Amino acid sequence: MFFQKLPVCVLTRMLGAMAAVALLGVPLASAENSSQVGQPSSQHVAMNHQLPGWAEKLKGQTIVEDTMGGKPERSAMVEQQHQRIMDHMAQDPQVQGINTGMYNTSAMMHQYGAGGQDMLLASDPRMEPVALTGGGKCPATAPVKQYNVSAINVEITLNQWLDFYPGYIYVLDENLDKVRAEETKNKEARDKEGFDPGAIIPGVQAQWIQPLTIRANQGDCVKIKLSNKLEEGSGSVSLHIHGSSMVVSATGASATTTNTDSIVEEKKSGEFEWYIHPNTQEGVRQFHTYSQDRELTVMGMFGSFIVEPRGSSYWEALGSGDATPASSGWQVMIKNGTGPDFREFVLYYHEVGDEAFRPLNKKGDFLPQRDPLTDAYRPGGRAINYRSEPFGINNMHVQHEYFGFEDESMGYSSYTFGDPSPTIPRSYIGDPAKFRLVHGGSEVFHSHHPHGGTIRWPRSPRAIDDMNLWATAVNGPVKYPVIRAKTDRVDVEVIGPSEALDLETECGSGLCQQLAGDFLFHCHVAHHYVAGMWGYWRVYNTI
């Protein structure tokens, strides 16, 4: 206890000195001596108290502007208030009767901390020793999930009209041939006259060219072998899972970009592993290449990794007969190891290339930067899961050709134009469902918004794990959904580059009112959905 209490005294005295000096407007350098009295052994007080030049200048400028604004006393009042706060905070550790270390009163650290003197952010090794462990090497007892991933060049076809672009994807080695078969079929369809969708199935159902979505459970050991199979001259690649503690298998060193062992050169492969600690939060994480990020990621080299509840297994959502395990995919069923089973849908909002990039149409011409029929910017350049269904350049263009006019009010209509090419998650009424939302691009923000009245989810799903409303409608409508105080419930959520969100929709498929039908979702930036960023959640009432 003695050792725990000592630094409180140090901190208190030092803060008092800093506050007093700040009030007087004297350069903080003079506080150094007084703060060192009595604790010459502490390295934490060996600091430079001198305010940087720009901070002094800013203070002076503030006083001048306040005076010009008719409130010359304002700065002094602010200083006085600041002094009160500092006094209060100096007393705080003693009042609270606790000391959690030098971070205890961290709220004030930057008050005058610009530049060299914010030494308070340092840890005190005498009372909270800093431990550097070996990272996330897997214990021998952890169940292993092995993923053999290749980075490849591939033509990505955006829709049934065969708009496409030469891109890049991650793919499981076991699916390489299927990806090439789809690519070839699309290529051959482009050479044909008339409408031929090639290998493109609406709604990204049973498709192999899709962002790589892989999973493991809390407590699992993930092993990833990444092979660089990019065309010659394409350069290096990496696979960085955000929020993971992946290490290079051979050395145990962190697989961060600063570690060159995390980079895989052409025709080479690298092996990595991540021990997902059992306490790791369930949810989706984006991954992409940190090597040549700007070139490769915006052209498709991204995916996601989902940490599932402990003991879960993953099953193919499509097909008939006995259930078959799913090794990857954006639409799967999760047999939950610790709670209700659920359907999982992973939606990737992303741009195609940077803002100057333009995909090609089936004839190899650039798509327009601005849609001549709808005025949307970058048609085909706003995508979900490598797919884009722009209103104008294809569907309404045909309408225009046939009938001499185009009707934008029908832009979303499956009756008029058939099902859209982007994602159509599918489920049965009452099925619990979780949407994992990922931003795969790196250009602009998107705003995920589903339609349907009661489509909403908690902004912080983990805050209400004890009230899993997402799984409560399996036996019928929920007429009076519980009101929660621990988190907002929202029906639109903004997502930025590399961000990932978990949406646990209240009452699951068909929502609390338990209705079958198509529930539209899109990026709510109008130019983005008109440019192609939309899909449906299709809920059936019968098998």
Ligand SMILES: [Cu+2]
């Ligand atoms: Cu958007």
